[in-house]
Amino acid sequence: MPMDVNVDYLSSDNWDATMRERLRWLRENDPVYWAEKSGLWIVTKYADVAYISKNNKLFCSGHGVRPGNPTKITLIDEDEPRHTRLRGLINKGFTPRMVKKLEDGFRQIVTDTVDKISDKGACDFVADIAVPMPLLLIADMIGIRKEDRQRFHDWSDMLIAADGNMDHPEIMENAFKAFMEYSAYVAEIIEDRRRNPQDDLVSILANAKDEGILADFDNKLHTSLGDEHQKLVNNELIMILVLLLVAGNETTRNGISGGMQLLIDNPGERKKLIDNPDLIPIAVEEMLRLTSPVLSFGRTATEDTELRGKQIKKGQTVLMVYPSANRDAEQFEDPEVFKIERNPAHLAFGIGNHYCLGANLARMEMRVAFDELLRRIPDMEYTAGGPVIHPSALVRSCVEMKVRYTPERKKAA
């Protein structure tokens, strides 16, 4: 009997543990599937996700890439030529040279984070390790004061929770509150950098705003939320900083927790990595393939077209499902198996002109994190039942992973 694939793919509740099976069924039986309850196409194969991503004229981003959430958030939902102009600007904060400059600071963050738990013998890998590492780096990049890091953390959580939960008033209310507080906070930083420019991202962006490169949008979707909110949503500079907060935190956090989950589940591969840390950079690629922190993004067809014999009409949305593409047996041999030496050409960062701007940064973070973790705490194992993963349609959301290990000091003694 075929899987029940006729579910609403925009509702986070359906992205529980059964989704992987459903996606596999679609990939093998109906890879371009019209999801009636969501009113869009579900695309599950590697070749199709790559094809759509690279044909940005036929499949555009400008009508939004997070189906079900119409708020324009800049860059990810921009089309050419404006997208490239914006990207060229923001990219200056994320080039390999800039990432290299951030590496020493990040290594210190990682060392401090591991120091806090290394003697305890047990911790929650998510709250104690995966959360603080990328959070502290992005906070430093944006210029968040040290005493406000916890608030920054809360804002990030509340904002990311909004996606796929438009039907939960309480979650939306919290996201709205977080947005207002965070916006007001970064507005101050922006003003400061405008007056005292530094060699950092916010100064680059503030300058771009003054030169008229950054725009004010005309979103009219939030009128019920009041004029002040409306104004902030339409301020592109603020929205770029919202994008960085969300995109830079939850994704990397889940790359790190997902990576550790794979290592715990595959002790043989972990042993190889501990014995040969030079393999960490390519092991990170395999972690990215199987974890695929960003679960899906959409595109809109700009004209009638055909994909695997299916007639896609102009204006219809296609939803590209990255963890499915990254498990496509036509692309990867034994796709479910974690092989640290595979060095796969995965789609976890997408492909084409919207390729993840933070890919260099994320790779550096995962490499440094696992370098330190495997060297100092090589024997982590689950205490409870393993990772607790919240259903989510947009970004993988591991909220808890209790682990135990030999305390560092005891080991040294």
Added chain:
Amino acid sequence: MKVIVDRDRCEGNAVCVRCCPDVFRLQDDDKVTILMDSIPENLRTRVQMAVNGCPRQALSLQE
């Protein structure tokens, strides 16, 4: 086979460097430079992957 880079397009995503470090290297200005005039047969697949994967379509091949 030759690889050509459009330096105006290149923005230093370094996808090509990951695909094939023997052929591509980033310079100090974050733009890519090609290390070989002619691409040997054994590197063709990786170079093709690099060309396909470039987010800015800044790379092209010339037979």
